[in-house]
Amino acid sequence: MLTARRLRPVALALALVLPLTAVPDAAAATRYRVQRLVDGTALHSPNGIALAPDGRLLTASLASETISTVDPRTGRTHRLVGPRDGRSDDLAIAPSGEILWTDPVGGVVKGRAPDGRIRTVARDLPGVNSIAFDRSGTHLYVGQLTFADALWEIDPAGQAAPRLVARDPGGLNAFAFGPDGMIYAPRSKHGEVARVDPRTGAISVLAQGFRQPVSVRFDAKNRLYVLDGATGQLVRIDPAGAKHTVATLPAADDNMIIAPDGHAYVSNMADSSVSRVNLDTGAVSVVTSSKLAFPADIASDGRTLYLADATALRTVDSRTGAVGEIQRRLSSSLEFPSGISVTAAHFVLTSELIGSVQVVDRATGKVVREVHGLDNPADAVELADGSLVISEPAQGRLLHAVGETVLPLAENVGAPTGLAVTRRGTVLAADAGGRLFEVAPASGKVVERAAGLGGLRAVAVRPDGSAVVLDVIGRRVVSVQHNGKREVLARGLDVGYLRVPYARSGGLTVGPDGTVYVAADRDNAVDAIRKTRG
Template identity: 70%
Template sequence: MPEEKILFTHRRVITAALVAALVPTVSCATADSTSGYRLERIVTGTALHTINGLALAPDGSVLTANLAGETISALDPATGQINSLVPQRDGRSDDLVVAPSGEIFWTDPLAGAVKGRDRDGRIRTVADNLPGVNSIAFDRSRQHLYAGQTFFADGLWEIDPRAGVAPRLVARDLGSLNAFAFGPDGMIYGPLGKRGQVARIDPRTGVASTVAAGFRQPVSVRFDSRDRLYALDGATGQLIRIDPAAGAKDIVATLPAGADNMVIGPGDHAYVSNMADSAVTEVDLGTGARTTLTSSPLAFPQDIAFDGNTLYVADSTALRTVDPGTGVVTELARRLSSELEFPSGISVTAQHIVLTSELIGTVQVLDRATGEPAGEVHGLDSPSDAVELADGSLVVSEPANGRVLRVVDGRPRVLAENLGAPAGLALTPRGVVLAAEATGGRLLQIDPTSGEVTEIARGLGAPRAVAVAPDGSSVVLDAGGRRVVSVNSRGEQQVLADGLAVGHLTQPYARSGGVAVGADGTVFVAADRENSIYTIRRAGR
């Protein structure tokens, strides 16, 4: 296998066995008693996925927002207990804040909406038509709510928490305002990602001025109890104290890259999120001492692929590999510190790693020998998976549109349509495309030239992924039924394992979890609900 170098500023190796010893087992998966297969977990993760924004609840718990995993949860910093507050898809969130009433407000960049949840659990939309709405904060009176747009648009808005008044535009083209806070002078202090700056913004006029510069990717700005100013650089992991008068910077602590947000609690301890590690780290701002409250070797394994030696993981905000024998996780890339997007689908060839991003609507093709981008396709509609054909063209599934595309020289065309949410794809040794039809419960065969569709099997529940076994059979992950099913050439089915912790994202169709098969017939499963990896092997092997 070529040496992996991939884009990447660093590599991290995690011994899954050590993590497994520290994290309690939560799965009740079993191999089918008649199949002759046994189940083993080789990587153990946690229940939180790719943590983004943070907020402190009145009871002292840390609320965690999650864009890719579409959930809002509460983490008890003393016990580590996790409780779900808002499930998918309402819980899709990048940042959040708690009102004096106890109501939670959060941003959904993909829907362009600000949403709220009252203390009785009722969810409502507070504002919409704000594409890319990302950061959110109250002013110091806790009466006026503001939200910033990042990536899809660039603006700052005042939002009526009661939704009685239309949002007021404060400023445009600030430079991608991320998680911001109000200072003692009533001004907004926030990170401008496109400019590598921390700025001071007048919330009445939108006039902005530079406070400090020289950041790689500033993502969050906060004040402590003494009104000292702090900024978090997501690309470097540096938590920095800033003198707003002189712009001088002092590094308080350096955390792993991929840090996404922070909130400062009592005693001037900062809680810092890291989306690539599904981590929350407590930092003493006086000493820089760090305590990890939660972390996971896999952040959110949405799909997997196997090249004969190594298991590759599309880990939502990171690209990782797993040694199939030892369970050791090695990181190849992560968000912010590399060009990696948000990988949710993955396939591999001898030359390339093909990554699909449902969130961004792209396919990235990486050269395995050099780590350099070998191609990229933009403007796709929530693509689920992509495979590369022998001629270098791509076949891409768009389940939201019920179709499969073929991309030649960067130009997509419809290969097959009027399908029931084709999700995972695989290539047979003959170069024929297999598609797992998530809403129709079918396994389909698609001719990559003519687009002719042939049904191989039906009654497969809500299949998310498919892989080809050495004997020519197909192995399907039924995310809805939480099982793995083998389908032979005659369409006959055999359940290999069930009760699996798969299917975290199921609306409007199965969108996470993966399956791969090794040369000896070992089946690998990405248990996306608990961020783990399982193997399914024949008993006695």
């Protein structure tokens, strides 16, 4: 949280701006080649899941702000609603065929009619997460998590004001209605499954001992199932409350739906996967999955690549492309990483969704420092003295976090996104408006290095001290020399999935040999841009 607010004068040294010289793309094309190092899929980090009337699956994604369809037979996916309207965590299907979903960040419930029209159903519900109709299909309920804790009945037509059912019910995640008309819900704050009266809000505990229950569903025989996202266990609960494990899936499962044929479909946000579970036999088959979930940024320590993979912290071998994992959501304290930088001792992870920065000890994996209360931070770097510089593009500023104190370092600097530390200890900042500028942490002095670079998301420092930037609007990587000379190293890259209201996903870093590595977020992939011989 910002503990003090004190304006610091910013010196815009425009007289020092160096002229730029464009280099023809043909010259760069003969010197660099793009190699796909890690391949992925088009489905990005799914959260909620529902079954459409035509038999297709619908998935909601908070990280990629997308609602997609998935063919359960082939795994083929299609984007139905894109950013930002598609920012969603859970969904429900109305009897009319309208798709309704929750947007926890916007605090709204939205709907998409069969003809494609999108409307806002309810507002002013920060953290709204779970959503379900009762069995009649006429009464709609939503639960708030994270930013608030409550259960509401809302008008599907969007006319009447929401009715409060229960305040502080314990974090009701994806819930379902039982044959008795009661709500059966995971209480995420207590590791329990509870029965909730939708009229009075009265709660009775049915089963305990879960680490992170995320979803409760009934099958066609009215048998009750619970999904634990931290352990990956899919559990059946009998009427007496006894638990029977049906199957164990990877951690970071986020939701499930049960089809009439007795199969459960489980979404996993860290694997960008949907799995099918036979509830009678426990057999698991994968409908679709990816090595990467939604790589929003990338960093390097000179040996290994590290990815802020939306719902996981991952490694990539820069030679072989082998993917490893350090942490994932739910089974650790990891938030939703969208920005990453690395030092000898720490990972510095930025979460735009949560509005936070986490500093993680590389040796232990423990979070050693957190900064919360930020406004959509894009990136953060740790300086030699242990302080942090954080970019807030929505506020047009850089912040300096020293101990518990967070103060503005440079203001009115456009929309600063990616950051990098130079050899001199200054900070390079990529402005989404196309500028590259340098800031001295001690004084806040700002010097523009280049302009007209497109829609910038990220910057990195090359071995010779020059810079490379990622222009996600132009889908290219540009080198910027000390004298201001520019060179396009590669174009046509699969980057920039989130770019409204500014560049928000995709990243780049540089290896010790000068190879540029790109987080190709559109394809859940990683590319290497290598210099060719001759």
